[in-house]
Amino acid sequence: MAITGSAMTTCLGDLDATFRALLEGRSGVGPLRCGDPEKLNVRNGYVITDAEPDAPHLADSPRLAARWLARTVADALADAGVDPARRRVAVVVGTGLRELRAVEQWYADGAELRLAQLHFAEAVRSVAPEVTEVHTLANACAASGYALALAADLLELGEADAVVAAGCDTMTESMLAMIGRVGTATADMVRPFDADRDGVLLGEGAVAVVLERADELRDGQRPLALLRGVGVGCDAHHETAPDPTGIVATIRDAHDRAGVTPDEIGLVVAHGTSTALNDPTEAAALLETFGADGPVVTGIKGAVGHTSGGAALMSLLIAVAAMDAGLVPPVVGLRMPIAEAAKLGLVYGEAVPTRARLAQVNAFGFGGVNAVTIVEACVGAPLGGPS
Amino acid sequence: MTATAAQLSAPASSTTPLALAITGFGVLSGAGIGIEALASALAAGHSPTADVSGMFEDPLPRRDAHALVDFRVRDHLGRKGTSFFDRSTSLAMVACEEAFADTDLEVGDASRDRMGITLGTTAGSAKSTSDYSRDTFVQERPYLVNPLLFPNAVMNCAAGQAAIRYGLKGVNATIAGGHLAMLNVLRYSRNLIGCGYADALLAGCVEEFSPQSAWAVHYAQRTDGGRLAPGEGAAVFVVESAAAVRAAGRRPDAEILAVETGVYDPPGADGTFVAGLTSCLARALKRAGVRPDEVTAVATAANGMPRFDEAEEAAVTAVLGAGPERLRVKDLTGEAFSASGAFQLAALLARHRTQPARDGELSVITTLGADGAAGAAVVRGWSRADGDHG
Numbered sequence: 216m217a218i219t220g221s222a223m224t225t226c227l228g229d230l231d232a233t234f235r236a237l238l239e240g241r242s243g244v245g246p247l248r249c250g251d252p253e254k255l256n257v258r259n260g261y262v263i264t265d266a267e268p269d270a271p272h273l274a275d276s277p278r279l280a281a282r283w284l285a286r287t288v289a290d291a292l293a294d295a296g297v298d299p300a301r302r303r304v305a306v307v308v309g310t311g312l313r314e315l316r317a318v319e320q321w322y323a324d325g326a327e328l329r330l331a332q333l334h335f336a337e338a339v340r341s342v343a344p345e346v347t348e349v350h351t352l353a354n355a356c357a358a359s360g361y362a363l364a365l366a367a368d369l370l371e372l373g374e375a376d377a378v379v380a381a382g383c384d385t386m387t388e389s390m391l392a393m394i395g396r397v398g399t400a401t402a403d404m405v406r407p408f409d410a411d412r413d414g415v416l417l418g419e420g421a422v423a424v425v426l427e428r429a430d431e432l433r434d435g436q437r438p439l440a441l442l443r444g445v446g447v448g449c450d451a452h453h454e455t456a457p458d459p460t461g462i463v464a465t466i467r468d469a470h471d472r473a474g475v476t477p478d479e480i481g482l483v484v485a486h487g488t489s490t491a492l493n494d495p496t497e498a499a500a501l502l503e504t505f506g507a508d509g510p511v512v513t514g515i516k517g518a519v520g521h522t523s524g525g526a527a528l529m530s531l532l533i534a535v536a537a538m539d540a541g542l543v544p545p546v547v548g549l550r551m552p553i554a555e556a557a558k559l560g561l562v563y564g565e566a567v568p569t570r571a572r573l574a575q576v577n578a579f580g581f582g583g584v585n586a587v588t589i590v591e592a593c594v595g596a597p598l599g600g601p602s
Numbered sequence: 603m604t605a606t607a608a609q610l611s612a613p614a615s616s617t618t619p620l621a622l623a624i625t626g627f628g629v630l631s632g633a634g635i636g637i638e639a640l641a642s643a644l645a646a647g648h649s650p651t652a653d654v655s656g657m658f659e660d661p662l663p664r665r666d667a668h669a670l671v672d673f674r675v676r677d678h679l680g681r682k683g684t685s686f687f688d689r690s691t692s693l694a695m696v697a698c699e700e701a702f703a704d705t706d707l708e709v710g711d712a713s714r715d716r717m718g719i720t721l722g723t724t725a726g727s728a729k730s731t732s733d734y735s736r737d738t739f740v741q742e743r744p745y746l747v748n749p750l751l752f753p754n755a756v757m758n759c760a761a762g763q764a765a766i767r768y769g770l771k772g773v774n775a776t777i778a779g780g781h782l783a784m785l786n787v788l789r790y791s792r793n794l795i796g797c798g799y800a801d802a803l804l805a806g807c808v809e810e811f812s813p814q815s816a817w818a819v820h821y822a823q824r825t826d827g828g829r830l831a832p833g834e835g836a837a838v839f840v841v842e843s844a845a846a847v848r849a850a851g852r853r854p855d856a857e858i859l860a861v862e863t864g865v866y867d868p869p870g871a872d873g874t875f876v877a878g879l880t881s882c883l884a885r886a887l888k889r890a891g892v893r894p895d896e897v898t899a900v901a902t903a904a905n906g907m908p909r910f911d912e913a914e915e916a917a918v919t920a921v922l923g924a925g926p927e928r929l930r931v932k933d934l935t936g937e938a939f940s941a942s943g944a945f946q947l948a949a950l951l952a953r954h955r956t957q958p959a960r961d962g963e964l965s966v967i968t969t970l971g972a973d974g975a976a977g978a979a980v981v982r983g984w985s986r987a988d989g990d991h992g
Contacts, residue, residue, distance in 0.1 A: 350777065
């Protein structure tokens with residue numbers, strides 16, 4: 216299964232800009248621009264700001280995740296050279312909150328909103344009208360990992376010639392209010408696996424990859440990476456707290472599907488939310504899977520925030536970029552690891568060189584839903600990251 | 603390459619999809635709680651709406667709905683662990699409980715690891731989400747919203763809670779499919795089982811009655827001159843591989859032989875809408891290997907709006923002729939968005955349950971949405987002569 220095209224938008228910019236910032240240890244955190252920080256008890260967020268200066272009228276328009284989604288789907292299709300008018304192309308979108316922010320703005324601010332704008336189909340068809348189907352998976356912060364798994368299935372079962380797996384979310388005031396209530400203090404940034412972390416902050420953006428059957432690539436076409444397998448499962452433990460048993464089971468399922476053993480994995484991009492619930496649990500699960508001499512581990516949420524529906528695929532694209540560049544970016548925001556993660560090969564401070572060809576990407580969501588992806592770098596791919 | 607899927611890719615060609623077996627189900631609709639209530643309403647051809655004027659403080663567009671006015675989750679599942687469930691989650695959980703009680707699938711610790719949930723929805727619990735958002739705006743600063751209630755405002759709440767209650771550790775997915783949700787759920791379930799992610803799934807849909815949904819139905823119906831009352835409820839089916847069920851010497855309640863969906867141009871005077879459903883229906887029959895004259899009944903979408911219902915009837919007649927009986931399930935259960943497709947399937951199965959004369963009969967489910975979504979499924983059903991798995 217070949218990944219032949221990709222695109223993403225984060226608070227730091229596109230994939231190249233985001234990867235560069237990660238290598239330099241830069242974070243996209245900034246002042247919150249959604250709601251009243253005083254009331255929400257949340258000061259900072261990972262906000263996309265460059266999408267609006269050309270359209271001041273958007274200040275009164277609902278803040279639609281679909282706006283970024285449409286652009287990334289179009290860019291990913293162009294990157295792959297896939298034309299939905301000529302081949303059967305399906306689209307699977309993973310999301311946590313869909314367009315809840317737009318509904319809030321419609322309700323509270325009188326922003327104009329049409330019902331059809333709440334469906335991603337309209338946005339996707341605005342840039343690719345001929346796609347055969349558009350599906351929305353509402354699987355919290357593992358959503359785009361689940362979307363990728365379904366994308367692979369649709370190809371395997373011959374239901375499409377190419378499938379776009381995507382993820383998107385924007386931040387909502389209600390989610391921010393919840394974070395403001397459960398945070399131990401007003402966090403300055405996301406600090407995954409850090410001993411002195413204050414909890415999660417939200418990010419926003421969209422991401423898309425194009426999957427095609429590896430044996431159907433055109434002559435001379437080189438994929439960005441190979442999707443080896445996606446494990447999906449459920450903790451069945453707690454609505455919001457993750458469970459190491461469930462996470463380990465999903466990791467092992469992913470390894471089985473990909474036909475790999477833990478010692479072949481050279482890089483892990485962790486879910487790493489900087490919360491008391493996730494980080495120790497994820498660290499314990501990684502230690503149980505890989506032992507103390509496991510692969511290097513990084514995470515991207517210190518740089519781009521928790522992007523919910525897009526999180527899994529954004530981590531995947533950074534994993535691919537890292538393997539192609541031979542450099543693993545540090546966990547931005549991490550200063551001193553928590554005791555539970557002391558034996559992990561966490562990268563922090565600065566980037567480290569890598570010769571990894573196989574990476575594992577973790578994504579976990581509310582409801583105990585887990586998606587773990589194994590991705591393989593393409594041998595001989597040019598250095599400098601996929602473009 | 604996904605190893606398990608790769609092994610299946612050769613036999614599972616696009617023209618011979620895996621057949622799903624249903625080995626038990628639970629249903630709660632405006633017609634009542636349980637399979638018998640739906641079967642009785644279907645036999646009577648009528649199910650009265652209930653007076654819902656006392657259910658909520660918020661204004662409602664009309665006083666009646668196909669709603670379960672006296673439904674309380676604790677009456678079915680007890681108080682423990684249910685106090686924070688919203689209505690959507692409660693309805694889904696009781697349907698899951700009934701589905702487990704109805705199936706002969708033995709669920710043990712080992713099989714729970716290979717069992718998952720696929721739940722269709724429109725937007726989760728619109729009431730929970732709206733209430734939580736409203737709290738965000740109206741509570742004292744800092745917003746003293748209750749974090750314990752936040753999980754209810756996430757669209758995949760019901761599926762997550764069901765997994766916790768029943769210890770189901772396989773795939774857990776929530777599909778926002780609106781009117782197409784049940785057909786999406788069946789397609790996704792077929793992929794999951796065919797690609798080796800799970801051996802069995804709880805597959806169904808849920809929709810709650812609330813002021814939000816009542817107004818949504820009101821405006822949607824008014825646009826096209828419909829008068830359907832809102833509905834609510836859930837139907838959850840235990841689905842497995844039909845081949846595996848038969849190999850184990852078990853007898854399914856039904857087999858889903860084909861599911862086809864598409865989204866076409868919204869209904870217009872040019873007949874495109876009719877063409878979309880016609881195409882789905884014809885494709886479903888072809889994939890199922892079923893001739894049109896073998897189909898005995900069609901559980902139609904029956905949206906209650908003349909333009910839609912005429913388009914649906916035209917498509918059904920074009921493919922199946924006037925012969926097959928039409929079951930207008932929505933007349934009994936109201937407009938329940940994503941749950942409507944689940945009620946159509948439940949109604950077909952409820953009819954089979956106590957009627958051995960229908961054993962092996964083939965039926966079709968059709969779906970139409972105002973956005974141009976269309977779909978069809980082909981279902982073969984059986985009775986339980988002794989009222990239970992024999």
